[in-house]
Amino acid sequence: MAIPIDQIRITAVRTFLVAPDNTTAPEERPGAWLYFQEISNPMSKYTKYKDNRESWGVDVLGNFCVEIEASDGTRGFAIGHGGFMGCFLTEEHFKRFLIGADPRDTNMIWDQMYRGSQHYGRRGITMFTISVIDLALWDLLGKIRGEPVYKLIGGQTKDHLTAYCTGPNPDISREQGYWGSKVPLSFSPSEPDSLQKNYDALAAYRAKAGPGYPLMVDCYMSLSVSYAIKLVKKCADVDIEFWEEVLSPDDTEGYALLRQALPGVKWATGEHEYTRYGFRKLVDSRLLDVLQPDVMWCGGMTEMVRIATHAAAYDIDVVPHGTSHYTVHFCMSQPNSPLIEYVAYSPDGRSVAPVHGDFFVSEPLPTDGIVRPEEFSKPGFGLEISPHVELIPATDLLRPYFDIFGKKVPDS
Incomplete structure (x- = not known):
């Protein structure tokens, strides 16, 4: 006999790490070009860490997974960033707010x-x-209700999702039907003659993209106010749609100076900001034209919708950071989310690929630059883990800790 929905309760929370893939060479893994191409970043001023993001530990945390089970047997699942520490916090702290x-x-x-x-x-x-916990909860709720998540957080607001592509080949992105292309800034201010080098690189990207094709630039929090002003002015003839993350999101005063100095330029940031509280000043001060929260970082789907609602009161677009199988549901449900980002995660950066490789059986990817709702309309987030994926229960790894401190090992 089916349990009435108002009587369903959460009965178990489990965490997992993904077994490492030791068979794929570094240059063949998803998004390899991001690691081997010089990209201006917060660590660029240190010569030792300038050329390779991996050298300074950008992905040191790795991923972890959360599974939430309800009393009717339904299970919700999500993957995101946090690694072993995410497992520990879930098992030792956050589980208490979920069980029951x-x-x-x-x-x-x-x-x-x-x-x-x-x-x-x-x-x-x-x-x-x-x-990650919040995303697993929404996946569970969607499966319990038999509906895709986007129907639970506002419903359908557009016929399809229009995608732009982040990668090193804007000419290919244009050929593949993407609305526009975002390219990385190559040289940091600490690089000799970087202003001219960056101009030359961006002008080359524009030549590849052709005239009239939207071109954005990701500066990865690596610039100062004065350098950003010089760079934007120098690149006026390159025709940049928006400049992303020129400063740290903490530098709201800096963004105010940029707005004052260059009122006609479009600014974007937010992937490294968290919760509605972090976005509040950026929104209220009208310092940005595009907000870019990451659903796997900013607080999950629950908080992302709050951020978008706040931004909507100021007519600010919300274009989430990064390729995400969760982001499609958010973008479909929000009227002020006109675009969705996909990253050219093929090793050579020539085509879009799933952010987690073949972790899931299938993910909604663009065709001719668009994603249609029928491609992600299964209950929850509509994702199925590939049968060859090996998940390591976190309780197996945490057992020594529980033994040493005399704690009860969580139910697996």
Whole structure:
């Protein structure tokens, strides 16, 4: 006999790490070009770490997975960033707010996790972990209700999703039907003659893309206010659609100076910002034209919708950061989300590919630059883990910790 929905409760929370793939060479893994191409970044001023993002530990945390099971046997699942630390926080702290809860109470569960962790972190790894839990909860709720997540968070607001492509080949992106292309800034301000080098590189990208094709630039929080102003002015004839993350999102005063100095330029940021509180000043001060929260970092789907609602009151577009199988549901449900980003995750950067490789059986990817809702209309997030993926239960790895400190090992 089926359990009435108002009686369904969360009965188990499990965490996993993904077994490493030791068979794929570094140059063949998804997005390899991102690691082997020089890209201006926050660590560029240190010669030792200038040329390779991996050398300074950009992905040191790795991924982890959360599975939430309800009393009717339904299971929700999500993957995101946080690695072993995400598993530990989920098992040792956040699980208490989930077991026995009604899975429909997403706002209360999120609020309890957020308030309950403020003494050790409101951003970073704490919010990564909350994000993955929240996404697993929405996947569970969608499966319980038999509906895709986008129908639960606002419904359909457009006929299809229009995608732009981030990668090193804007000419190929144009041929493949993408609305526009975003390219990385190559040289940091610490590089000799970097202003001219960056201009030459961006002019070459424009030549490849051709006239009239939207071209964006990702500066990866690596510039100063004065350098950004010089660069944007120098590149006026390159015709840049928007400049992304020229500064740290913490530098709201810097963004105010940029807006004052260059009022006609479009600015974007947000992938490294967290929660509605972090975005509040950026929105209220009208410092940006495009907000770019990452659903796997900013607090999950629950918080991302709040951020978008706040931005909507100021007519600010929300174009989430990065390729994400979760982002399609967000973008479909929000009227002020006109574009979706896909990254050229093929090793050579010539084509879009799933961010987690072949972790899932299939993910919604663009065809001719668009994604249609029928491609992600299964219950929950509509994703199925590939049968060859090996998940390592976190309780196996945490057992020595529980033994040493005399704690009860969580149910697996």
